[in-house]
Amino acid sequence: MCAARGRTIRTASIVGARPQFVKLSPVARAMARARLPISDRIIHTGQHYDDAMSGTFFEELDIPPPAVNLGIGSGSQGRQTARMLEAIEGDLLAIRPQLVLVYGDTNSTLAGALAAAKLHIPVAHVEAGLRSFNRRMPEELNRIVADHLSEILFAPTVTAIENLRAEGLESRALLTGDVMYDAVLFNAQRARERSGILRDLGVVAGEYGVATIHRAENTVPQELRTLLQAINAAAGRFGRIVFPMHPRTAAVLQTDLADWRPVSELLVTRPLAYGDMLALVQGANWILTDSGGLQKEAYFLRCPCVTLRDETEWTETLREGANHIAGHDAMRLDAILQELTRRPRRTLDGPPVATDGPFGAGHAAQRIVAAVCDFCESRL
Numbered sequence: 001m002c003a004a005r006g007r008t009i010r011t012a013s014i015v016g017a018r019p020q021f022v023k024l025s026p027v028a029r030a031m032a033r034a035r036l037p038i039s040d041r042i043i044h045t046g047q048h049y050d051d052a053m054s055g056t057f058f059e060e061l062d063i064p065p066p067a068v069n070l071g072i073g074s075g076s077q078g079r080q081t082a083r084m085l086e087a088i089e090g091d092l093l094a095i096r097p098q099l100v101l102v103y104g105d106t107n108s109t110l111a112g113a114l115a116a117a118k119l120h121i122p123v124a125h126v127e128a129g130l131r132s133f134n135r136r137m138p139e140e141l142n143r144i145v146a147d148h149l150s151e152i153l154f155a156p157t158v159t160a161i162e163n164l165r166a167e168g169l170e171s172r173a174l175l176t177g178d179v180m181y182d183a184v185l186f187n188a189q190r191a192r193e194r195s196g197i198l199r200d201l202g203v204v205a206g207e208y209g210v211a212t213i214h215r216a217e218n219t220v221p222q223e224l225r226t227l228l229q230a231i232n233a234a235a236g237r238f239g240r241i242v243f244p245m246h247p248r249t250a251a252v253l254q255t256d257l258a259d260w261r262p263v264s265e266l267l268v269t270r271p272l273a274y275g276d277m278l279a280l281v282q283g284a285n286w287i288l289t290d291s292g293g294l295q296k297e298a299y300f301l302r303c304p305c306v307t308l309r310d311e312t313e314w315t316e317t318l319r320e321g322a323n324h325i326a327g328h329d330a331m332r333l334d335a336i337l338q339e340l341t342r343r344p345r346r347t348l349d350g351p352p353v354a355t356d357g358p359f360g361a362g363h364a365a366q367r368i369v370a371a372v373c374d375f376c377e378s379r380l
Helices: 018-032 055-060 077-095 107-118 138-149 158-166 179-194 197-201 221-238 247-256 274-283 292-300 315-321 330-342 364-378
Strands: 009-015 038-044 099-103 123-126 152-155 173-175 209-212 241-244 266-269 287-289 305-307 323-325
Touching: 009 018, 009 077, 009 107, 009 364, 018 038, 018 055, 018 099, 018 179, 018 274, 018 292, 018 364, 038 077, 038 364, 055 274, 077 107, 099 107, 099 364, 107 123, 107 138, 123 138, 123 364, 152 158, 152 364, 158 173, 179 274, 179 292, 179 364, 197 274, 209 221, 221 241, 221 247, 221 266, 221 330, 241 274, 274 292, 287 292, 292 305, 292 315, 292 323, 305 330, 315 323
Parallel strands: 009 038, 009 099, 099 123, 123 152, 152 173, 209 241, 209 287, 241 266, 287 305, 305 323
Antiparallel strands: none
């Protein structure tokens, strides 16, 4: 029986961390408008369990509430992934979807892909083919394993396609564009209109920078101290920096770096909602971050970015001086910020308009959902 005659496609989307909720949001909207009826079961692993990192995102991004929250929470890499694997397997056994979608590169991605593949349920990886070529990063290992377990690889860029080709996976890959670009195009103007974050923080557009730190390799106490000292120095020299602090970073400060203090020009805040962060980036002079997602959002919003890592999987953002690699080098960071301050001040006159660039033209979710329909229909 063909789906067009009444069969509903049954999928499961496995998410657990803030960036995955953003990636899911345009896909969920596209599923609601798909040419075939799709029933997508959203499985939230609970990897991010703080409300500022999880609960508010579903409401803000208009994502249907999760069918289940597995409540895994934090823990060591092995313990967290093992608990996810066990819980996801039980849920998938009960519902037996035709396709499981995993997103990005977190432990939720790895556990979801592994659980589905071992149950012989096809896996589709949204944001496939990303490589930093640094296997010390947990995210790099998660990406590689998820890609090799997946039957469909939704690649956001030509570079991602080339990486998959080099690993013999090109036959499973589809160039879709980046769902995070879809999300920024949809939400940027809404953020400008609805967010009061600049007023709440007492900052003025064009008169501050933004910094974030959360990667596992950057929150080892000594590495984190080095980065925090560099950010303090940057705030003292170049002016106000808003620093939304990730729970992981805050925990290390509390236990291992209790003597650290921000300078007066470094404004430490709680984690911010997605719309507030979009509004903040749109008004910022520059971004300092180790986040892959924020590197892209800065690129989409035309805000200069400095990456606090020694490499990036988003090499497209390095073109034309949009993103700079500083690593943990305070002198390098200082030199980059000096160069950025000499540039003409960027215009802050409006949200981005869709253009066909390295991350697509804002239709990635539509292409993904069309491919999901084709794949599942062929197996009915």
